[in-house]
Amino acid sequence: MAAQFRPRILAMQFLAAIAFISGITRSGASDPPLTLDYYASSCPSVLKIIREEMEREMLLDPRNAALVLRLHFHDCFVQGCDGSVLLDDIFTLRGEKTASPNINSLKGFEIIDRIKSRVEFGCPGIVSCADILTIAARDAVLLVGGPYWDVPLGRKDSRSASYELANTIPTPNEGLIPIIYKFLSLGLSVTDTVALSGAHTIGMARCEYFRARIYGDYELTSGGSPSSEVRLSQLKSTCPAAGGGDNNIAPFDYETPYTFDNSYYHLLLNGEGLLDSDQELYSSLLALQTRKLVEQYALDPAAFFQQFSISMVKMGNLTNPDSFVDGEVRKCCRFVNA
Known part of the structure; x- marks a missing residue:
């Protein structure tokens, strides 16, 4: 095969794969029973409490923003945003914390514990850990310069977890097609994939990755x-x-590692993405749509902020149907209620 035709054939294969995947997976997303005023009467102070606690956490360490945002992402990618990632292993339940993508990557559980304790003091048995994590992730982004978005609420905490599904979360060395497939399988579009990857404008990665x-x-x-x-x-x-x-670490975005901005996309344009999975969005031969989006968000920070907000709400609306049937509001985020 002539070398000059190979990129064109790969591109055609990519488009065919995306069309097929889209047709079989986008139906997975549904409108969840979430509302903006869910706690308006039962716990009207919840947003204020969580914001104050996140402000304290950010004063302790600005890296905490990325920790909470990553927790939210890893929660929503497994069973929907149901707080399952917060569960500790016990004899009768294997949690998600020791799954390969999580065991050396996820931190910040104590942050959610502290917020939960404060919320329970003011509104005992009312606010789910899943909602707390979702609100805290929004506040984390806002407190380091990112956009604001309204968070629909009313999630229940799952009484189960999935170690197996946690092992399917996108990995740092994954190629573009598998990454997009995993997002599409949850009802998240290619645009959502590129926008949500922009969360890597803050945070650190381990040398291993x-x-x-x-x-x-x-x-x-x-x-x-x-x-x-x-x-x-x-x-x-x-x-x-x-x-x-x-265990040595480096920032995803070495230019502004503690500020939520569009610098991440500038690094991709320069070929300096820290992870293979990051740079694939721009440099892969199959990066047809994703390359254009990277260029757009690098040139237009307002467009990135707007789409990131939309995509975060969309991801946050991924719910676990089982949790609305037999879910609960956990007293402690690490364990199901007795």
């Missing part, structure tokens, strides 16, 4: 510019090739 990238095609995608060479050298110092240093 970006080693393959920096010793792989980082130099190729970045073009070997002087600034990118300096950055690559820093990353290699943080993350040695021969193993070791797995």
